[in-house]
Amino acid sequence: MSYKFYNISVLVVEDNEPMLEITKSLLATFGIGHIYGEKNGKDGFEAFKMINPDIVIADWMMKPMDGISLTRLIRNDPSSPNKFIPIILMNGFSEKRRVIQARDAGVTEFLVKPFNARELYKRIVQVIERPRQFVRAPDFFGPDRRRGRGPTAAPYDGQFRRESDLANPQIIKLIKEREKIAHEKLAKIRAETGLGKGDKFDLAFQDTTDEE
Amino acid sequence: MTQDDIDFTDKEDDDGITRYSQKRLRKAEFITPPNKLKKKVGSGGIADEILNKAQVLLENTEHDFLPLAERYLNLIMQGIETARKNKDHKDNEAVIAGIIYPAMQLKANGGMLHYPLVTQVAERLIHFLEVIETPDDDVIEIITAFHTSIRAVVMGRVAGDGGKYGDELKEALNDACLRYFNKDRKKREESPDYDENF
Numbered sequence: 001m002s003y004k005f006y007n008i009s010v011l012v013v014e015d016n017e018p019m020l021e022i023t024k025s026l027l028a029t030f031g032i033g034h035i036y037g038e039k040n041g042k043d044g045f046e047a048f049k050m051i052n053p054d055i056v057i058a059d060w061m062m063k064p065m066d067g068i069s070l071t072r073l074i075r076n077d078p079s080s081p082n083k084f085i086p087i088i089l090m091n092g093f094s095e096k097r098r099v100i101q102a103r104d105a106g107v108t109e110f111l112v113k114p115f116n117a118r119e120l121y122k123r124i125v126q127v128i129e130r131p132r133q134f135v136r137a138p139d140f141f142g143p144d145r146r147r148g149r150g151p152t153a154a155p156y157d158g159q160f161r162r163e164s165d166l167a168n169p170q171i172i173k174l175i176k177e178r179e180k181i182a183h184e185k186l187a188k189i190r191a192e193t194g195l196g197k198g199d200k201f202d203l204a205f206q207d208t209t210d211e212e
Numbered sequence: 213m214t215q216d217d218i219d220f221t222d223k224e225d226d227d228g229i230t231r232y233s234q235k236r237l238r239k240a241e242f243i244t245p246p247n248k249l250k251k252k253v254g255s256g257g258i259a260d261e262i263l264n265k266a267q268v269l270l271e272n273t274e275h276d277f278l279p280l281a282e283r284y285l286n287l288i289m290q291g292i293e294t295a296r297k298n299k300d301h302k303d304n305e306a307v308i309a310g311i312i313y314p315a316m317q318l319k320a321n322g323g324m325l326h327y328p329l330v331t332q333v334a335e336r337l338i339h340f341l342e343v344i345e346t347p348d349d350d351v352i353e354i355i356t357a358f359h360t361s362i363r364a365v366v367m368g369r370v371a372g373d374g375g376k377y378g379d380e381l382k383e384a385l386n387d388a389c390l391r392y393f394n395k396d397r398k399k400r401e402e403s404p405d406y407d408e409n410f
Contacts, residue, residue, distance in 0.1 A: 001254065001255060001256040002256040002257060002258050002259060003253040003254060003255070003256055003257055003258055004252065004253050004254050005253060005258070007252040007253060008249065008252050008253060016280065016317070016321060018273075018275035018276075018277075018280065018321070018324075018325060019320075019321060019324065021275065022270065022273055022275065022324060025269055025273075026266050026269065026270060029262060029265055029266040029269055030258060030262060030266060031258065031262070054248070054249050054252065055249070061313060061316065061317070084243075084245040086249065090320075091316075091320070092316035092317065092319045092320030092321075092338075093316060093338070095342060113319075113320035113321070113323070113324060114319075114320060114321070114322070114323025114324040114328075114331055115324075116267055116270060117263055117266035117267040117269075117270055118263055118267070121258070121263060121266075125257065127249065128247075128249050128250050128253055129250070131245070131247050131249070131250070133242050133243065133244045134242070134243040134244075134245060135240050135241070135242060135243075136240065136241040136243060137239070137240040137241075138239075144242070
């Protein structure tokens with residue numbers, strides 16, 4: 001069984017024509033049913049209101065309206081048809097303060113350019129499999145900015161683990177416990193076989209130990 | 213809020229995290245919206261072959277980077293000219309921001325359109341621009357060197373990482389930045405306002 005991407009629609013807002021085309025082509029290859037493109041935040045918001053897509057992928061730096069302003073409109077404007085929509089922001093910046101700036105505007109995921117097909121796919125999977133709860137505060141509305149903390153941030157150690165999950169003390173504890181077990185197993189294997197630290201061994205050997 | 217409002221007792225929350233029990237300063241409502249997206253797409257992900265196909269498509273894209281690069285290089289040059297005219301350094305932040313934008317675009321698009329060396333060089337330029345405070349003559353000289361280098365890579369159609377040439381280019385630009393920072397540090401240390409504890 002695989003994702004029924006043909007059931008969903010994505011709005012891509014990007015002022016750079018080649019990048020818009022590339023992103024749309026990648027999404028089409030993934031099998032996304034309906035892909036719409038707009039060239040700036042202003043037109044993007046108008047299209048968003050009309051189409052009401054399932055995901056918005058926007059570039060940060062656009063004129064006359066950038067991706068951050070578009071995000072704020074989607075999250076807060078009374079005419080917005082879906083304030084909870086996942087928004088993936090594409091950008092060339094990778095500095096932490098830029099990520100924080102995007103997060104504070106209500107962005108769901110951040111995609112650093114240049115990116116590859118898997119990185120784009122991974123962000124889409126994140127918004128499907130690990131949606132974030134929303135917070136409504138006097139000065140903020142958007143996805144919960146406290147990743148790895150808070151009431152809904154239960155420790156997660158699955159295949160969709162984010163780097164920020166490592167901020168959760170329970171996850172750190174879990175990882176340390178696993179490391180301890182792995183070290184013990186490795187020591188046992190070395191003791192039984194007489195292998196040294198630099199010696200390689202077949203992983204199948206470890207599986208046998210697991211069965212014990 | 214006063215000190216009396218704070219309960220300094222360590223308390224372990226339901227999630228197992230110990231927090232100081234401080235009164236909440238503001239009210240926040242938590243909402244868990246229905247995951248309509250998940251309902252629509254179901255489970256299972258997509259096949260690796262599809263991802264590989266998408267990657268091949270990305271790697272074989274025929275979009276020409278040259279016109280884009282020209283546009284952003286011209287914007288960097290305009291930024292350099294503005295910085296040269298900004299003798300009183302009143303608009304330093306705006307001047308730097310005006311150069312960061314095209315540099316970021318070069319970094320973002322170079323790698324997507326077969327010019328990873330442009331991405332690497334532009335990234336170094338962004339890092340440099342993110343830490344400088346005053347776009348003085350030394351800074352302008354370095355930015356101009358970055359501009360010239362990126363232009364040479366694009367005009368010379370140096371696709372890929374540029375091999376040895378790419379490494380030498382990045383090293384030379386790194387050295388130029390380091391020389392600037394050393395000179396700048398020395399200048400600060402010699403300044404009468406210098407505070408070594410700051």
